[in-house]
Amino acid sequence: MPELPEVETVKNVLKKDLINLKIKKVNVYYKDMIKTDYNEFINNLVGEEFLDIKRYGKWLVFETTNYCLLSHLRMEGKYYYTDYQEPEKHEHVIFELSNGKVLRYKDVRKFGVMYLVKKDKLFIDTPLANLGYEPFSEKLTSSYLLDKFKTKRLPIKTVLLDQEIISGLGNIYDDEVLFKSGISPFKKANTLSKDECEKIIKNSKEILKEAIKLGGTTIRSYTSSLGVSGSYQDKLLVHTKKVCSICKSPIEVTKIGGRSTYYCKKCQKVDL
C-alpha cells in the first residue's frame, strides 16, 4: 500500500533505470485508468525521452521531453522494468523502450490512475493542483496546521488523510504519527493545540524519514513487487499491533471515517 515512503522508493529505483531512455510504444490494456485523453496518451508519448522522475505526495511524476506522466499507485500499483515480454495478468500499461526493454505497470485492483499533461501544465487542473505541504517542507508549521484545522470538526485521524493539508500520509503512517504523538485519533481536528500540531509535524518527519530509509512498509504483499519491498513493518508501533509497546494494554481496532484505525486507549486520550 504505497504511501509517501513507498512511492519515494519506487521513484528512486526507477530513476536508476529509465533516465535517458526513449519510449518506442505505449500499450494500454485497461483504458479506464487513463484519466486524460486516451489517444493522446498512447500517441504523444512515442519518441519522448525520460528526463527525470519526481514525487509529489503519493504521486509519481515521469518527466519526459515535452510531457509529464502522472501516476498514482493507489494500493497495489507496481512498476517492473524488465526484458521484453508479453503482458501478464493484471498488467494494464506497458511502455516499450528504446533499448528493447519494457516498463510494465501492474495493478490487481485496477485502482491506480495515470494522467498525461504538457510539461507547463503540471499543476494546472491536475490532481497536483491543490496538494498540501509535504511533511518535509519547511512551510509545514504548526500555525499552518492550526489554520487548516480550525474549520475541521472531523476526527484528526480523518483530517490527516486529507492530501490538501499534508500530502503523503496514508492510513498506516497516520496511525503511527498519532500514536507517537500521544493524540487520540478521535480528537476533533479543530480542538488540537499548537503543541499537538508541533508533535504531529515532528513525528511525521521522523517516521517518514525512517520509513524511506527502510524502503517503506510491506504489509499485505500478495506478490513481491520489484523495488517496493520495504521493512518498515518491523518498526510499526501501533498499526496491526495487538499490545501497546508503551503500556502493554491491548491495542484497540476500530473504524474512523471508514478506515481501520489502531490506537492505545490509555496512551492516546482525547483530553490530556
Add this chain to the structure above:
DNA sequence: AGTGCGACCCGAACGC
C-alpha cells in the same frame, strides 16, 4: 464550505 458515503476493483480472509 464542511461532511458523509457510495463507487471504483478483485483476491484474500472469513463465516457457515
Add this chain to the structure above:
DNA sequence: TGCGTTCGGGTCGCAC
C-alpha cells in the same frame, strides 16, 4: 469441502 459474504486501500463525485 464448497459456497457466499465481507473487507481493504486512496481518491473522487455527489447529495445534503
